[in-house]
Amino acid sequence: MSFLQIRNLEKTFxxxxxxxxxxxxxxEGGFLVLVGPSGCGKSTLLNSIAGLEAITGGSIxxxxxxIDGLHPSQRDIAMVFQSYALYPNMTVAGNIGFGMEIRGVAKPERDKAxxxxxxxxxxxxxxxxxxxQLSGGQRQRVAIGRALVRKPQVFLFDEPLSNLDAKLRVDMRTEIKRLHHRMGTTIVYVTHDQIEAMTLATKIAVLKDGVLQQSGTPAEIYNNPANLFVADFMGSPAMNLIPVTIKRNGSGVSISTPREEQDPxxxxxPNAPAGLSAHDGKEVIFGIRPEALTDRDGADRNAANVAESECLIEVVEPAGSDTFAVTRLGRKHVTARLRADANVAAGKKTKLAFNLDKAVFFDPASGLRIV
Amino acid sequence: MSMPSADNATQVNKLARGLIYIVLILFAIYYLLPLYVMIVNSVKPLSEIREGNMLALPREFTLDPWYTAWSTAQIGVQATGLKPYFINSILMAVPAVAISTLLGALNGFVLTKWRFRGDNLVFGLMLLACFIPFQIALIPAARILGMLGLAGTTRGLVLVHVAYGLGFTTLFFRNYYAAFPTELVKAAQIDGASFFQIFRRILLPSSAPIIVVTVIWQFTNIWNDFLFGASFGDFKSQPMTVALNNLVSSSSGVKEYNVHFAGAILAALPTLFVYIVSGRYFVRGLMAGAVKG
Structure with a gap:
């Protein structure tokens, strides 16, 4: 059963x-993350739920x-702002207790809360x-505390971690996830950081230009992106999107793409989606994540369809836990994710394994997934 | 030619610095000279001034001119000194400053955080008030004061000064609040605070610098105003500035310059006091409003 429901929501400025x-x-108890590039409308959507922006159409x-039409304070929500928005003239206790003070909660009860x-x-x-007198991380905690003390039905977070330094951000991310487990309250969380989205969410909604591109569990969004935008936006390093030409041969389908200084x-x-054969002789976008493109020994042993090919490695980027190797396919740079100790060198050919179980295809004209 | 040595360079530097200081000190003396003349001559008996040396220190020190100016000088019909007019000025300036500052703060709050269609036009019209010369408003103001039955009263003067100051105070507070984070207002809305609660609990406590600027500005302008005081005050409500004029320019009897000097200093003291007490916030507040927004 859905707890927070947004129906055909429209907003115009x-x-x-x-x-x-x-x-x-x-x-109820879900963790919805709204993610998208800046200007996609995710903060406006959050403000609409909070009641800080009047909506033009639809319902919440x-x-x-x-709740549409209700004053923000009547919606049983609490919000954590990007800038923390702590009242500068009040102490930490005053900040946390301000809402209760306004609602006329007695002092002893307030102090206890x-x-x-x-x-x-x-x-x-x-x-x-x-x-x-507080550090960034402490201010963040106070801002969260001010939201927690309300015991609302829904928490709203507006890019709460973007003002923190990298290490603190990871710590606070874990902390927020732990709080969510403990409180079990529904959360709506806005971020432009797709890693935050993946790690925190039970459900991700990807927005672009005010249009919902796709919503689903992190795994669904990551493994089955609905269109080119979602595929490109989610994941780091980004999914490789390679233009390829489709050829039907008998019952199967093969893809080909030109390479410089090498055969195509x-x-x-073998596991091509049914829709792909309709694109016979035409160009489509072949999407494969870096971790599905590895050295032979690192390939997923459970994968049913793995194809191999010698590829000329242009750049090798050791990243500690992994080594990224960049080759070029169809005039595009393509990143493969190899084991840290993989035997690769720039300028040499290496056999790469393509895990086609994980491959996805897109129509270049519409950008939609071919299924 | 050899390069100048480092030693040489520091010496040239010191010389330049010395010259700069000498020039600055001369300027300071020049600017302080009028104040010096006023103070020195306000503590001399009249006979000493008549001898003609205005710059000399008093041979005989006396506070009589101050006493005379304050409580016994002939101003208007009765020999009351400046005291009742000083009180008139206080009764006029304090409420006028308080009301115009408060209304300016409210205007600034609304114009930045509760924006509405046409708010910029409203602000533009209010700004226009800053550019209207006093003289243009005299006759309409007199008409309105007459219709309200406030002509010749201190309350009437307060109303005129509030109306006239509103443009400036709104400008100050609007620019200050434009830089005030809107997220704080949103947070307070979610906490359930009302319009006035947000204003009183969130904005006002953070407004000290701009309040100081506005108070100094308004107090100086209202206290020093002569035209409105002379036009709309009667003998019971005339402010200090008008009384000082009457004292100095009275045509009968002997010109008591020492009393005039003492009276002029008395008239300037309150603004001086306000500035000295809160002056260091003045520049800070002006900057706070100026950098952003």
Whole structure:
């Protein structure tokens, strides 16, 4: 059963349509991450749920109750802002307790709630300080504490980690995930960082130009991208997207792509999707993730369809845990992810294994997945 | 030619610095000279001034001119000194400054955080008030004060000064609040705070620098105003500036320059006091408004 429901949501600023009919839902206790490049409308969507922006069309409901038109404070939500938005003139305790103070909660009860939250976030020793005396990570905790103390039905996070340095960001990411496990409250989380999206979400919604591109579990988004944009946006290093020509031979399909200083690459695709044969003789986009393109020994032993080919390696990038090798197929740089100790060298040919179980194909004209 | 040695360079540097200081000190003396003349002559008996040396220090020190200026000088009909007019000025300036500052802060809050269609036009019209000369507004203001029954009263003067100052105070606060993070207002909205709660609990406590700027600006302007005071004040509500003029330019009797000097200093003291007490915030606040927004 879906808990937070967004139906055909539209938002326009003047003549600009920022959200173009978004349909989205999350089950109770879910962790929905809205991800997309800047300007895609993800923050506007979050602000619409919060009630900070009036919506132009559609509806939003939480737990079966329509909330559009309600004041932000009546929606039973709490929000953590990118800049933390701590009240600079109040202490940490004052910040956390402000909402309760406004609602007229008695002081002893307030203090108890503040203490509980402070203990949970380990900020008990900071309660008397002003926000200006805190570090970035501490401010972040206070901002989360201010949201937690409301015990809302839905938490909204607006890029909460983007102002932190890299190491702290990873720590806080884990912390947020742990909090979500512990509290079990529904969360809507906005980020432009696809790794944050993958690690935190139970459901990811990818947006571009105010249009929902795809929504689903992280695995669905990662392994079965609905279109070229999602395929390219999710994953780091990005998915290799190689233009190839389709050839039907008997019942099977093969793909070929030209290479410089080498014969064209030709691979038979026994598990090709049914739609691919309609593109016989035409160009399509062949998508394969770096980890599905490895050295022979590193290839997935459980994969049913693995094709191999000698490829000229142009660049080798050791990254510690893995080694990335860059070759060129169909005039595009293609990254393969090899074991750290793989025997590769720039300028030499190496046999690469293509795990075709993981391959996806896109129509270059529409950008849609071929199934 | 050899290169100048480092030693040489520092010496040239010192010489230049010395010259700069000498010039600056001369300027400072030049600027302080009027104040010096006023103070020195306000503590001399009149006979000493008559001898003609305005720059000399007093041979005989006396505070009589100050006493006379404050409480016994003949201004208007009665010999009351400047004291009642000083009180008039306080009664006029304090509420006018407080009300115009508060309204300016509210305007700034609305114009930056509760924006509405046409808000920029409204702000533009308010800005226009900063460029209207006093004289143009005299006759309409007199009409309105007459219709409201406030002509010749301190309350009428307060109203005129509030209306006239609103353009400036709105400008100050709008520019200051433009740089104030909007996310704080959103956070307070989610916390359930109302319009005035957000204003009072979130914005005002962070506005100290701009409040100081506005108060100094408004207080100086209103205290020093002569035209409105002379036009709209009657003998019971005339401010200090008008009384000082009447004291100095009275045509009968002996010109008591020492009393005039003392009166002029008395008239300038409150603005000086406000500036000295909060002056260091003044520049800080002006900068805070100027850099962003």
């Amino acid at each position: 003047g003549n600009v349509k920022v959200l173009k009919g978004i349909d989205l839902e999350v089950e 409901s939480i737990g079966g109750k329509a 503040i203490a509980t939250v402070a203990e949970m976030l380990q900020i008990g020793h900071l309660l008397d300080r002003k926000p200006s 690459l030709v691979l038979g695709v």
